[in-house]
Amino acid sequence: FNIHYFSSIKHQLEIKKKGLYSIKELRCIAVDYIESNRKTMEPFVLASVENTDITFEEYCDNIRNTNEWGGEVELVALSNSLEVPITVIRALNHRNESYGEQFYEEYEDDEENSVKENTLYIVYHIHLFANGPHYNSTISI
Template identity: 35%
Template sequence: MEELQAKHRKEQKDLQSRITQKKKQASKKTRKGVNDECEKLEAELKERQAEEIAVLNGEVDEKHVEPPSEDLEALTIDEAEINGETKEQDDGEGHASGPDPVSEGTQSQQGKKPNRAKARLARRAAEQEELVCQAAAEAQNLPDLKTQERDRMLAATKEKGLKEKEVRADGHCLYSAIADQLTEADVSLSLGAVGTNDVPAYKVVRAVAANYISQHPDDFAPFLEEPLEEYVHKIRNTAEWGGQLELLALAKSYSVDIKVLQDFGRVEKIEGSDSNNDDDDEKTIWLAYYKHGFGLGEHYNSLRKAGAG
C-alpha cells in the first residue's frame, strides 16, 4: 500500500505539472478546451487510482481495472519529459515508435507494465557510477605530489647537511618550528616580554610575533585585508596559520635570519639580523616548507644540523 500511495502521489504531482504547463501555453481561444481536457485527466487519474487501491484491498478483480490512457500513462515520465522533451523516438517516417507488439503482449499476459521512469533512473545511476569509476581510475594515474615533494625535500635537506625535526600539523607548526630552532640555538623565547611559566613554546612565539606586529603597524597594515587589531588577535589567541608576515616579525624580534627550504631545493631568506655574513650559522635558523606534504596542506618543520640531537 505504501508503494502504491507513493506512486499515486508522484502521478498526481506529475499531472499538476503537466496541467500547469498546458494552461500556461493556452490562448484565449483554446483555454476552455484545455480546461476541459485537464479536468478529464484529473478525473481519469482519480478513478484509476481508486480502482488500483480497490484491487490491492481485494475489493475488485485486477482484470476489471482499465489501463491508463495514453495521456495518463505519460504522467509516469520523469520531470525532463514534463518540461517538453520527447517521450519516444521518431521512427524516421514521422511516426512515434511505440512498444514492441510481442513484448507488449507478453507484458499484458503478466498483467503488469514495466515502469519506464524507474528504468530510466536506473540507467542514469549506472552512468553516474561509471563516471565515478572513471574519475577514480584517472586519479590513480595522476602524479603523487605529496610523495614527490617529500622525496625532493629530503634530498635537499641532506645536501645542505641538515635533518628534519617534524612538528605537529595543527595550525601552530610555524611557531613550533621557530621555537625548536631558537631552543637549539640557545635563544630565549620570551625576550622578557611575555611569561613562559607553564605556557607552550609555540604560544610564547605567537605572543612575540603579535607584539612586534602591533608595535610596528605601518610595516604590516598595508598588507592586511582586515583591521590590524583583529589580525593580531588571531596570531596571539587562535590556531591561525602563520606565513610571510609572521616570519618577518619573528626574524626582526629575535634578530635572526630565517632560511626556508622549499620544494626543488629553493631557499627563501627572511633577514632579521644585523650580520652581513650570509654564512653566520649563529644568526641563522632553518625551516622546511611543504605545500603538499601534510594533512592540512601547507606545513613547516624545523631543520636542525645533521650532527645535532
C-alpha cells in the same frame, strides 16, 4: 598543522641556543612587533587576508590568541624582534626565503659563531601532507 609553524621556530631557537620560548610567547612577540610597526606591516597583513572581512586588529588577535596559521608576516616579525636570521627552505621549488639578513653582519667575521650556525632553518612543504602546507624544523647532518 597551525602550531607546527611556531613549533618549528621554537625548536630552532632552542637548538641554536637563542632562547626558550613557549608557542604562546612567540605568537605574542610576533604580534607585538606587527602592532608596534603597524604602518609598515599593515599592508602585508591585509594582503595575507585579502578577500576576507578580517581587519588588522582581528588578524592580530587571531595570531595572538588562537592556533591561526603563521606565515611570512610572522617570520619578518619574529626575525626582527629576536634579531635572528631565518631561512625557509621551500621543498618543491628549491627557492629559499631569507629573513633578517641584516643580522648576518654580527657573525660574518667570527668563524666559531658563523652565519650558518646562527640562522634558524625551517622547511616549508606545500604538498607533503593531506591537510595542506606544513612547516618543520630541520637540523644539520
